[in-house]
Amino acid sequence: MAERTRAERIHAERVYRARSYDVVGIGNAIVDIIARCDDAFLSKHDLAKGYMRLIPAGEAGRLYEAMGPAIERSGGSAANTIAGLASFGAKCGFIGRVAADQFGGIFRHDIRSLGVAYDTPPADEGEPTARCLIFVTPDGERTMNTFLGTSVHFAPADIDASLIEAASIVYLEGYLFDRDEAKEAFKAAALLAQKSGAKVALTLSDAFCVDRHRADFLKFIREGTDILFANEKEITSLYEVNSFAEAADAALADCELAVLTRSGEGSVIVADGETIAVAPEPVRAVVDVTGAGDLYASGFLYGLTQGAPLATCGRLGSLAAAEVIGHIGARPEASLRKRAQERGLLGE
Template sequence: MKDIELCGLGNGLVDLQFLVSDEDLIKSDLQKGAMVLIDVEKRNRLVKDFSHLEFHKVSGGSAANTIISFAQLGGKGAYKTVLGNDDFGDFYAREFHDLGIVLNAEHIETAPTGICVIFITPDSERTLYTCLAATAEFSSKNIDEDIITRSQWLYIEGYKFSEPHSTEAIYKAVEIAKKHDTKIAVTFSDTFVTELFRDGLMKVVEASDLVFCNEGEAKSFTKSDSREESFKILCDMVPNVAVTYGSEGSKIKWDGKIYDIPSFKVKPIDTTGAGDSYAGAFMYGIIKHGDAAIAGKLASNISSRIVAQMGPRAKFDMQNALIEILSDLK
């Protein structure tokens, strides 16, 4: 019985958000606006150096944010990842329990839970230092056939293709999904994934039912400089496609039909997690309503609201927003 509607497979990270000054970044020799991968030693030093400041802690990861958005709208979600056997791992598990999401995660002893240390300066610019740690240990042995079998859809995070053993785990998950009639969605996550790990990603794209990406990722993956051509190439590869164009909206191919979805005009504050929430809301619309036009407009509206706030987790009531949006679409 497929009692889970959407199961995500991706990184398990705890976000630590600090409000800092430019001087704080300079003092700790941190590059403003950077997105940097760091090792456990630097992770521990950063947490110690800024421990005197208040911080906001929230569980995350790209696919995790998608599953959270999906669950907040009322979908039945699950998430597959790897955590450390530590306080951050326990925090992550508690949050997912409180969100009503089935968390399928091993707590390993060999590495701490991955964290993303986010420094936000007064001009709202974000500086990210990420330590994958335990979540980088994800491998084929962590794949649970039962959770995939029980799911209507499997949603795969593109960032996982950056680790060879995680890529093998994804292949195994795709094989299980195909065996048990679980549909497959994949998100490209970032242009560095489409540029450096295209071959591994291609293998999964060709087996997928749905692809999510933004314009830059679409062009990079298809090796085309044209918006129209890159969309067409993707449509020739995959049955269903959703490409986002920022403030210019998005374009969807679903069941052979093309939908141009307008954006909702807001004053952007923070674009972090916009694509993740778009995917979560789109999947909710497709699974619950079976209508790509409704799904696209719901996704566009929800992601626009996320852009108008700080951080990827909705600070508004998603259920009330859903009622309001669906009412406007009637």
């Protein structure tokens, strides 16, 4: 067996306290509506290929009527990560706001069917449940049109303290950082986690989010984050540098552990003054890149809660990301636990 690096030895000595839940996620509760289309469809509806944009309820309705056959399932970045964790066999919970409507029922039923604890009461008033209309072109690129609905009204009152206090890791979604009420909810959740001895993980979600909330993100990372997830664009935008290496060094100065993905170049883990590079998992064909970063976080967090070396955590993340980009949709279609066992990354 290869000798562990100093960072891995220190990590292995950390004890994740035995809890009822390995990870509890907090994020936008969105119903993903996923359909294939060609470039002509995008042009006809003036959709910028490969980008995510926020849309009002009326446009969401028009696009829904225009799209072809679709898959409808619970979604949202943190919810996708929690679904991936469940596929590994983790015990998970989720906190996110839906309305008492048809799409809210779809979200609730779908995420609970995975064995995830989800008890956020539906909102009886206000906007409807959020939805994301995702158009996937033949090259695997996805164009996302998101109506955030009631999910953005997430506030401290929506926090389930008992669920957070029962978690080993609390995972927070950067997409939810838009409103002051949600920021206050994140602070409340982080404080609860810290008091109970749980780790706080944050994903930056999108460079678009970082550009809007850079100062608030930096403050939250420095004061309340143990584990940071970001891709190359997000981390360089956060620290306003051109060099990935500079950004990685800055992240390590601000939190205990930074997990940085670089698409086809794999990922980089920085912890305890060391850098661990992880190669990407081989993929036969890229069908849909939706959820790749979310599922990478699933694998990494699962390894972390099981006490695996950091390099193995990264390999589990790469495995989960490779599985999800091989088909339409942001949720695994095969058992991630079984795949990890076949790769020798997990015991029986």
